Amino acid sequence: MRTMPKRLQKGDTVGIISPSSPPNLENLKKALPFLEELGLNIKMGKSVEAKNGYLAGTDDERLADLHAMFEDPEVKGIICAGGGYGAARYADRIDYGMIKENPKVFWGYSDVTFLHNALGMYADLVTFHGPMLASDVGKPEFHERSGRMFGQLFQPFELHYDESVSELETLSGGMADGELVGGNLSLIRGGIGTKFELDTKGKILLIEDTGEEPYQVDEMLNQLKQARKFEEVAGIVVGDFKNAEPKKPEQSWTLDQVLDDYFKDMGIPVVKGFKIGHCEPHFSVPLGVKARLDADAKTLTILPGVE
Structure with a gap:
């Protein structure tokens, strides 16, 4: 079992980092009152506003921010400002031993998937796949339900997802229990052949993505x-695939046809339609905790991610 971070409390300080690309600073500024309303104090990472091409500062600067926030005893949780690209560039230089000794809430998604998988593998840490400050919270379309999902950081509670949240479709029936892992499909694929290759054996695999055409x-x-x-995976949770329309529809499968081709009647539970990913509302989930996917009842139940 992975280590669960301690729950957050009102008055705690959270660190904000840009682990990948430079965030939209105007949106980031608009997101900060949301954290203050949760009763949290804010500590900005040094490279949050840095720009280095498509990266938020150098790899060394972004890595130093990550390390500093985990090492700082005042900081009780870490929330990513945004994703983009670049987290994988320093994953092999993270001090996983230090992080293992300082388990904290770590929250983000998209490019942050690479860090979720790395921290799960080498620091045995439960992390959180949830909306980020500049990419989501600071935008006018940020949904009240997405905001409520931060509540799981303050109070351990089971998460229940059924069709009251969104319409779901069973691609393959059955029920499975397993550790919930995964996240952004591009980043899961990016780990294959590296020491960060995701172990899916006996796990419930979450996949989501954005801006990828069906053939991609x-x-x-x-x-x-x-x-x-897919050989020994226990079940598959198909999250949101935003902007997955083909540029030439007359020469393409639809996304649904692609998903059917891989997952229809697979012999393990596979359900699609979960609002997990680049979407509003965004249903946030802990990664590395036990979950149950019941494809016949169309429900996903996830154990708490904090203690």
């Missing part, structure tokens, strides 16, 4: 299949 989703699922990631 097909290519990534094919690579996971060829890497034998």
Whole structure:
């Protein structure tokens, strides 16, 4: 079992980092009152506002921010300002031993998926797949339900997802229990062949993505299949695939056809339609905790992520 971070309390300080690309600073500023309303104090990472091409500062600067926030005894949780690209560039230099000794809430998604998987593997830490400050919280379309999902950081409670949240479709029936892992499909694929390759054996795999055409989703699922990631997986949770429309629809499968091709009647539970990913509302989930996917009842139950 992975280590669960301690729950947050009103008055706690959270650290904000930009682990990947430079965030939209105006949106970031608009997001800060949300954290203050939760009763949290804010400590900004040094490279949050740095710009280095498509990276928020150098790899060394972003890594130093990550380390500083985990090492700082005043900081009780870490929330990512945004994603983009670049977290994987320093994953092999993270001090996982230090992080293991200082378990804290770590929250983000998209490019942060690489860090979720790395911290799960090498620091045994439960982390959180949830909306980020500049990418989501600071935007006018940020949904009240997405905001409520931060409550799981303050009070351990089971999460229940059923069709009252969104319409779900069973691609393959059955029920499975397993550790919930995964996140952004592009980043899961990016770990294959590295020491950060995701172990899916006996796990419930979450996949989501944005801006990938059906043939690109097909290519990534094919690579996971060829890497034998579907052979011993317990179940699959298909999250939101935003902007997955083909540029030339008359020469393309739809996303649904791609998903059917890989997952229809797979012999393990597979359900699609979860509002997890680049969407509003965004249902936030802890990664590395036990979950139950019941494809016949169309429900996903996830144990708490904090203690």
